Amino acid sequence: MNHPEWARRTFLKRAGQGLASLPLLSALPAMLEAKTPAKSSAKNHIESVLPKPVVKLNVRDFGAVGDGKTKDTLALQQTLDRCSLLGGGEVFVPAGEYLTGALVLRSNTLLRLDGDASLLGSPDVADYPLTQVRWEGRWIKGYIGFISAMDAENIGIVGKGKIVGNTAIKGRVERATQFRNPALLEFVSCRNVRVEDCFTSQNDMWSIHPTYCENITFKNVTVHSGADGIDVDSCKHVVIDGCDFDTHDDCISLKSGRGEEGYTILRPTEDVQISNCTFMDHFWACIGIGSETSGGIRNVRVNHCKCLGARTFAIYIKSRPGRGAFIEDISMNDLEVSGAKQGFLRFNILDSGKQDEFPVPGEEGIPTIRNFHFSNIRVTDMPVLVDGVGIHPSKPLEGFSLTNVTGTCGKGISLANIKHAVVRDIKVTGFTGPLLSAHNVTGTGLNGAATLDAAKVPEPVPVPAQPYMLH
Known part of the structure; x- marks a missing residue:
């Protein structure tokens, strides 16, 4: 989805830069061939006869x-x-x-x-x-x-x-x-x-960290880490397929910069496909989006994955005022979720992560969030199905759906500050209290929802005396 403000900022920052992406690496001879510049006809004739070394x-x-x-x-x-x-x-x-x-x-x-x-x-x-x-x-x-x-x-x-x-x-x-x-x-x-088939083991620091990259594939990689597994940081066209994670922080974390530095550079993480992966985390989440989101995050697809353990929530989308930018077009389908100590899904756009020394001020610093969709989810003994109340009332989540959820949970769904919600085919058992509680939510499937109190909203980020400059 286009946003005039992002488009304007991106044009000013990126004018004159080519945005065409290259095809994914599939075989080394092909990629070497692709980089060869045009030559004279005689040279081309020789190369057509002799195999390229x-x-x-x-x-x-x-x-x-x-x-x-x-x-x-x-x-x-x-x-x-x-x-x-x-x-x-x-x-x-x-x-x-x-x-x-x-x-x-x-x-x-x-x-x-x-x-x-x-x-x-x-x-x-x-x-x-x-x-x-x-x-x-x-x-x-x-x-x-x-x-x-x-x-x-x-x-x-x-x-x-x-x-x-x-x-x-x-x-x-x-x-x-x-x-x-x-x-x-x-x-x-x-x-x-391309990173494929290998086994990786890391100590207390992040394990795999692509930054500002384009066209990157992780396939059938085993990731053992004392911290994060794969941190995708301001990258585009990313595939993570068939990987096996055992980590002590987020198995996968999507990031794009923090505060005015990240917002000024404005390089989003976008077009990320995560599929056929198995996640086991011992400290935080299976998939974390944020909390460093100041360059924006969009077009993320997660399909056919198993979340076998998490210290907090299996899926955790997080940011805070002072980040700015956006998180949008997040879609997750066909997930098996068990072993998460706090629940399946949480949104926290109010106070996640450290505040930057130079935060994005005012309403511009509140992240815009839209189009979060979750379907065909199978949960086993989740303490909470969805904690979706940590959303700023000044910028509600526009577009949310939760459909076809089965399994067992201790508590149901709590939502706040959402427009155009769709809640359908929630067939879970074992919970106490209401299945659905809501505050300031519009959409379908909300009939009979219990009423929630409004969450506490953090103080606005003040405008600095001097405008920020990269330094």
């Missing part, structure tokens, strides 16, 4: 030892660099345990892991150079990811091997310096990224 390099040939003790950083990075400089191709990591510091993928390079190969992160934080990193919606000084790429295209990590962060690096932020600790996989401003 695709480099295949083995890290052992460049000195990698793989004994789990020797640092193989130089050998691994030299192999990756050489592959890209020779035009692109595949870097193969055979069986072994490769202890290494940070590695950087270059364009047109596929890193293939043997099923018995493990990349083990160094315990020494000095092996991860400092750079600018995105952390909780702001760009700050921090340590580069264990495996990372910046401004690269046509890259991938495939194979059934393991990528393991080092537990010696504690916490998400280094206590003495406040530098952000290394993510496990981190892609920044990349196009056509």
Whole structure:
């Protein structure tokens, strides 16, 4: 849905930039072919006769030892660099345990892991150079990811091997310096990224963190993490399919920046498809949207997933005044939900997450939310089916549907400040109290709803004395 304010801001910020997206990476030879510029007819004739070379390099040939003790950083990075400089191709990591510091993928390079190969992160934080990193919606000084790429295209990590962060690096932020600790996989401003079949294990920091990326696919990846699993941050055209999560914070979190910095940059997360995944979380939610939403989040589709455990709600949509922007067009269908300690679904657009040092002021800072749809949901012993009261009355949720829900729950549905709601075919048992309670809600399927008291609304964010400028 178009919004004049977003369109105006986006035009001013993006004028002159191309928005056409590239097709998803499917095979390395094809992507190498796609990047080849037009040449003379003679050169084209030669190339039509001779097959295009695709480099295949083995890290052992460049000195990698793989004994789990020797640092193989130089050998691994030299192999990756050489592959890209020779035009692109595949870097193969055979069986072994490769202890290494940070590695950087270059364009047109596929890193293939043997099923018995493990990349083990160094315990020494000095092996991860400092750079600018995105952390909780702001760009700050921090340590580069264990495996990372910046401004690269046509890259991938495939194979059934393991990528393991080092537990010696504690916490998400280094206590003495406040530098952000290394993510496990981190892609920044990349196009056509593929991560497939591998097993990942991370310590206390976010595990997989694409930022400002376009056309990125995670397929059949096992994600074990002491924090978040996959944080999609200001990215477009994202596919997460067939992945298995066991995390200690959100299994998947969708983000787009925090406060005036994120709102000024205005890069949304959009066109995200999540399907056929299994989620087990031990601290927060299976899927979290927010709370860093200042660039906007839209067009999210979740289908055919199993939520087997969550410390809070299985699905948690969250933001607060001071973020600005929007969350819209969220659709979830065919979910099995069990083991969530607080319930199936919660909206909290009133006070989730830390307030930014430079929040978006006034009514403009209250996120616009619209078109949230949930269908064909099967729940088992949910303490609460839906907690949907945390919505600001100045900007109600426009468009909400909850249809065809079956199973068992302790309490029913609470809704507030919603326009055009549709509640239909709710066939749950075991609850106490009313099935549906509402305050300031219009729509269909609301007959007989119990009356709720209005929720407390936070104080407005004041307008600063000086307008915000990026710095």
